[in-house]
Amino acid sequence: MCVFIFSACECSELGSSDPVCNPVSGQCPCRSGVVTRTCSRCDANYYGFHTGQGCVECNCNASGSADLQCDRNGVCPCKNSTTGAKCDMCRENFFNFTSEGCQYVLMMKMHSIAPHFFMFDILRQRSANYAVVKKIN
Numbered sequence: 001m002c003v004f005i006f007s008a009c010e011c012s013e014l015g016s017s018d019p020v021c022n023p024v025s026g027q028c029p030c031r032s033g034v035v036t037r038t039c040s041r042c043d044a045n046y047y048g049f050h051t052g053q054g055c056v057e058c059n060c061n062a063s064g065s066a067d068l069q070c071d072r073n074g075v076c077p078c079k080n081s082t083t084g085a086k087c088d089m090c091r092e093n094f095f096n097f098t099s100e101g102c103q104y105v106l107m108m109k110m111h112s113i114a115p116h117f118f119m120f121d122i123l124r125q126r127s128a129n130y131a132v133v134k135k136i137n
Contacts, residue, residue, distance in 0.1 A: 009021035009026065009028055009038070010028075010038050011028035011029075011038055011039055012028070012034075012038050012039045012040045013052070014039075014049060014050065014051075014052045015028075015030055015031055015034040015036075015038070015039030015040055015041070015049060015054075016028040016029060016030060016031065016034075016038070016039040017029045017030065017031050021037075025037075031052075031053065031054030031055070032054035032055065033046040033048075033054050033055030033056060033057065034046075034049065034054055034055050042055035043055060044069065045057060045058045045060070045068045045069055045070075046058060047070050047071065047072055047073070047074050048072070048074065049072075050072060056074065058070035058074060058076060058086075059086055060076035060077075060086055060087055061076070061082070061084075061086050061087045061088040062099075063097065063098065063099045063100070063101065064076075064078055064079055064081075064082035064084075064086075064087035064088055064089075064097065064101060064102075065077060065078060065079065065082075065086075065087040066078060066079050066087075079101040080101070081094045081101040081102035081103070081104070082094075082097070082101055082102055090102035093105045
């Protein structure tokens with residue numbers, strides 16, 4: 001006598017493209033970027049499970065992001081010196097985007113007969129960066 005035991009697939013309605021799973025492995029057919037046997041979450045560094053349309057790669061900038069995993073809306077956690085949804089730009093008062101993030105723009109008060117504030121202004125020419133002292137009124 002043969003006995004067959006059937007268990008429910010339990011495929012996620014949001015993450016699975018079909019409620020019918022593989023009869024041998026029990027693996028549900030997952031939408032793009034979705035993982036686990038039941039298609040219950042986004043793969044690492046993907047977001048958007050809640051949309052029911054599959055998950056999209058975060059594409060966080062590896063140099064500007066504190067972590068490559070973004071939030072549920074695709075916004076990446078930036079290092080202190082970077083900004084933007086993908087952390088691919090320098091914050092205000094920062095410059096020279098590198099693998100370490102951005103460098104702080106040095107501001108200094110010059111003490112003389114008439115004290116003025118100066119700051120380094122960055123000009124980008126081809127692949128080199130140049131610092132120029134500029135008076136701030």
